[in-house]
Amino acid sequence: MTTNEHTHPTSDYAPEHSPRLNWAQLAPEVYKAMVRLDAASRKGLDPVLLELVKIRSSQLNHCAFCLDMHTKDALAAGESVERIIQLSAWEESQHFYTEKEIAAIELTEAVTVLTDGFVPDEVYEKAAKHFEEAELAQLIAAITVINAWNRFGVTTRMVPGHYTPGEIKH
Numbered sequence: 001m002t003t004n005e006h007t008h009p010t011s012d013y014a015p016e017h018s019p020r021l022n023w024a025q026l027a028p029e030v031y032k033a034m035v036r037l038d039a040a041s042r043k044g045l046d047p048v049l050l051e052l053v054k055i056r057s058s059q060l061n062h063c064a065f066c067l068d069m070h071t072k073d074a075l076a077a078g079e080s081v082e083r084i085i086q087l088s089a090w091e092e093s094q095h096f097y098t099e100k101e102i103a104a105i106e107l108t109e110a111v112t113v114l115t116d117g118f119v120p121d122e123v124y125e126k127a128a129k130h131f132e133e134a135e136l137a138q139l140i141a142a143i144t145v146i147n148a149w150n151r152f153g154v155t156t157r158m159v160p161g162h163y164t165p166g167e168i169k170h
Helices: 028-042 047-061 064-076 081-092 099-113 121-130 133-156
Strands: none
Touching: 028 133, 047 064, 047 081, 047 099, 047 133, 064 081, 064 133, 081 099, 099 121, 099 133, 121 133
8 A cells, every 4th residue: 555745645645636737838828927916916915815815706716726836825824724624604703704814705706606697796895995096906917817717727637745835836
């Protein structure tokens, strides 16, 4: 019996799937542009808040690769396991988050899901109360960028479990 990098007996777990294709290698200019866009969208945002936004978007989009990456990055940045775990049920555990973080999480959900076909005024207005205009613009950009990353990851079936914090940023 062999073990994987997480020291679990590999015969006890489902086999790891293969990615459909390596889009970053096949569309390198798009990948490089996404990396630049991601870096630009992060400017001026609290790194912990940014990881919460990326994790929440990735949860909603079911992007296992990005969940792996951003939970590891959040932990490396000092985020607590408890807050990461509670994020999927944040409405029932709001006491784990600041009002500003809740506003960012609500905006993330509204932009990611677009259930009503638009971002509701009350969600936007709440975010606007907690973020200066320039910071809000950056937050909207960061939410949009993680949604794009999620779509690349889900569509190409990028494989989670191999990311090391700080390895790549997006």
